[in-house]
Amino acid sequence: DAKTTQPNSMESNEEEPVHLPCNHSTISGTDYIHWYRQLPSQGPEYVIHGLTSNVNNRMASLAIAEDRKSSTLILHRATLRDAAVYYCILRRSGGGADGLTFGKGTHLIIQP
């Protein structure tokens, strides 16, 4: 599986936007970019995914670079409940064996 690189940790203030970067320079044409997050003492939860175009949902936005070698997860207005580890994951399309390959993720700290 192609590898992703994320900062170990980031800090932000409550009610401010947060931009979480991810580099994936070896991404292939069939790889989707997925983001999951894991709150303390919970299982991971799906946040958003995309292929080429930017994506928005109720939780976040995903901005994908034109060359697809990097992406940014955007939390528009962070709350204390957004404090979690955020994982950027590449996932090949086509079904079959498709377990998620998690890295160490970015530990997001939200200051009140």
Add this chain to the structure above:
Amino acid sequence: EAGVAQSPRYKIIEKRQSVAFWCNPISGHATLYWYQQILGQGPKLLIQFQNNGVVDDSQLPKDRFSAERLKGVDSTLKIQPAKLEDSAVYLCASSLDTSLEQYFGPGTRLTVT
């Protein structure tokens, strides 16, 4: 809609003992995954089922770990015998089908002493 259920939530055993974990996926979800998460690391896939068949068990330590999903619904993961390095959180996830978003359970925290 009920989420993925796992039990027990916590388990403490001595090395060389055996242990089993149970997972009940979201109703109608065909794909089921077991992950192992060691403290400070991201989850690692152990095995993936599609209905009651194994799709991927390439990272399952088959000398001590086994898993089954006999009727294509509930699943059990067993470790026999346990080692100290098996101390981890064991997460179960399910999805409606492959390539779709995965829903994770709360996990079972295993401590091997």
